[in-house]
Amino acid sequence: MLITLIKGIDSMAIIKKDIIYDKDKNLATDIYYPNDTSSHTKILIFWHGGGWFRGNKESVKAVGINLANAGFMTFIPEYSLAPNRTFPNAHEDAVNFVKWLLDSDYTDENDEENIVQIGASVGGTMAIYVAGKYGFPTVTWSAPIDYSKWMKNHEDVKPSYKAADEFGYTDSHQIANSFYKYFALTYAGGNIPATLKKMDAKNYELNNLGSLMMINSADELTPLDSVMDFIKYLAQNDHEVELLVIKGHGHAMDYGKDYLDESLDFLFQTIKRQK
Missing domain, CATH: 3.40.50.1820 (Alpha/Beta hydrolase fold, catalytic domain)
Known part of the structure; x- marks a missing residue:
């Protein structure tokens, strides 16, 4: 210590x-x-x-x-x-x-x-x-606070925590969406709807x-x-x-x-x- x-x-x-x-x-x-x-x-x-x-x-x-x-x-x-x-x-x-x-x-x-x-x-x-x-x-x-609904609405987004370098994105929204999808799927362990729903804040106790x-x-x-x-x-x-x-x-x-x-x-x- x-x-x-x-x-x-x-x-x-x-x-x-x-x-x-x-x-x-x-x-x-x-x-x-x-x-x-x-x-x-x-x-x-x-x-x-x-x-x-x-x-x-x-x-x-x-x-x-x-x-x-x-x-x-x-x-x-x-x-x-x-x-x-x-x-x-x-x-x-x-x-x-x-x-x-x-x-x-x-x-x-x-x-x-x-x-x-x-x-x-x-x-x-x-x-x-x-x-x-x-x-x-x-x-x-x-x-x-939302993952399951967001994922359904962003099926075409490519996940990445460095989308500007990896995909050449310059638009801040594209970069943010790629990062959002990356960290959500990484923590969920994949695109698993049941898990993503449990991650939604409104489904917490x-x-x-x-x-x-x-x-x-x-x-x-x-x-x-x-x-x-x-x-x-x-x-x-x-x-x-x-x-x-x-x-x-x-x-x-x-x-x-x-x-x-x-x-x-x-x-x-x-x-x-x-x-």
């Missing part, structure tokens, strides 16, 4: 790296402590993105520091990646992490009430999955879903029409959700740091309202 001290002009964060939460899969989390940690400190889980086939906790270190400096003891877990481990491995890892966290020395009794989440891209998808089970207040940045804020760009990798359809589904099932649509084409981490204040304001207000 490595402990690192990160200092800023007006702040300080202590980082504990590579804390194992799943010995069988050798999965670890980094923990970012705020300078004034106390028994009343709130806990934030940040789920990194990467299409379930890449990405890691180190890539979002700056976010962890910012969240710690905002007063949250922040956990950034890793999870299984495709193609070695396909659906539902990463989703199960997320739930197993929460179980580990609640049973660990890092939380006190009843700390489940002190946990919130932010998820970027597919990390946001997993945050919704976890929120549906535990009710944690959650913010998503560009969470993809959402009985305990609490306060949810979804942030999306107006035109990006995550189709806005699928987000609107999901919000309609939540409203029909009496779930609370807020949507913030921002200008531009950025996806998740492209704009995340610029909307960190809005994300934290939502979480702080939700915490205050729950007291």
